[in-house]
Amino acid sequence: MEQLSFLPPTAWSVTEVNRYLRDLFESDHNLGDLWVQGELSNVSRPRSGHLYFTLKDERATLRGVMWRSSVQRLGFTPNDGDAVEVHGSINIYEAGGQVQLYADTIKPLGTGALYQEFSRLKAKLEAEGLFAEERKRPLPRWPRRIGIVTSPTGAALRDMLNTLRRRYPLVEVVIAPSPVQGQEAPLKLAAGLLQINRVAKPDVILLARGGGSIEDLWAFNDERVAYAIAASAAPVITGVGHETDFTIADFVADLRAPTPTAAAELATPSREDLLPALAEIGQRFANYASIQINERRWQIGDLGHRLQRVSPLARIRSDRQRLDEIGQRAATLLRHRLQMQYSQFQANAQRLDDLNPHTVLGRGYAIVSHADGRTIRSAARVQPGDALNVRVSDGDFDVKVADTLRQSG
Amino acid sequence: MTEKLTPVKELTYEQALAELEGLLSLLETDDGSLDEILAKFERGQALVQHCAALLEKAELKVRQLSGDEIIDFEADA
Known part of the structure; x- marks a missing residue:
């Protein structure tokens, strides 16, 4: 190193x-x-x-x-x-x-001839306006009948049916069975499109095929199929091959889906989205109903208050009280008056008693009368020798007039 | 609610949904009598349940063309 x-x-x-x-x-x-x-x-x-x-x-x-x-x-x-x-x-x-x-x-x-043919047809149909954006029709929001043009035995059909069953089983499916590859396929596919429109009158049509080689998919690059799609009364969704495969049919279709499964998805609403949306609608109903009911409840409350203010009940209560007072006063008055009358009665009875001649006799006075009963009120009425009767408080006795003296008073 | 209403059970999903949307906008804007509001509310709830039941219970119907006829489809036939 x-x-x-x-x-x-x-x-x-x-x-x-x-x-x-x-x-x-x-x-x-x-x-x-x-x-x-x-x-x-x-x-x-x-x-x-x-x-x-x-x-x-x-x-x-x-x-x-x-x-x-x-x-x-x-x-x-x-x-x-x-x-x-x-x-x-x-x-x-x-x-x-x-x-x-x-x-x-x-x-x-494309390999040579196939690719040449594809390009030629694409240019021709494009020039005829078959791919024009304004030709594309909107898809129905709630399809009732879906037409499917495909092979009755392919995996594509199974995938599409499974997808429809899962997403939106309310729909009715009508299949136009057709070969999707081989010599016969283009004519059969075109006839299937024509016939399903005429017989089943679907709301939307799926034209589909599973994945395969470019040769396998070639039927979907045929001009008879392209014209049949363009002539279809119902909008057509293509789902041919894989995501990377583009066919002439895809260009003419109202909507191109990358796969058959995706075509079925694009054609239908999803139950998984619809159920929560329904629940929300139900909730909105409950909300509006309770708002309306509360509004009325409030109105009723308000009316109740106003009614109470003009209620005769208060007057009835105060009248009843007045009535009680009047009653009591009347009773007092009556009692008073009765007492007064009783006192007067007692006084009168006393006075009557005072005027009773017999009571006077008790005080030492006497009543003198002739034998025939005439009361003597004057000395001039008697003569000596007259027999008179004298009445005192506890009885009477007879007397004889001894003399007449003078007249008093 | 004087107009004659189709029994909820006879409505398709699409019809029920359309009626629901109509009822909702009525409830939002119209202040009818309490009876009407309650009737609309009850009808609405029945429609919601009907739609949900249709979605839950529906079985995909699959048929096929046979010439000019529509016949039952039998998988792998």
């Missing part, structure tokens, strides 16, 4: 250089996420399942690798000479010191 001390102390190891380069690549915004177009060559797929290739154009080449998990999702088998678009990121393979394209998706641009 001593003898190496003349080396500059700032020398980097190779690992450090390549790691530094990797950091640079990773910090670059463009290189982390890009599409590269070119022709495939040196395609190899060893036992590991990873895919190695070189992408080239007229002037340059770029090494590329695609890991097994992404290769398994590819809908086609890449071959030397294929024109493709590759998506991924650019980085350095540290062990080899090579710049590589790390691919996650490869999109075939």
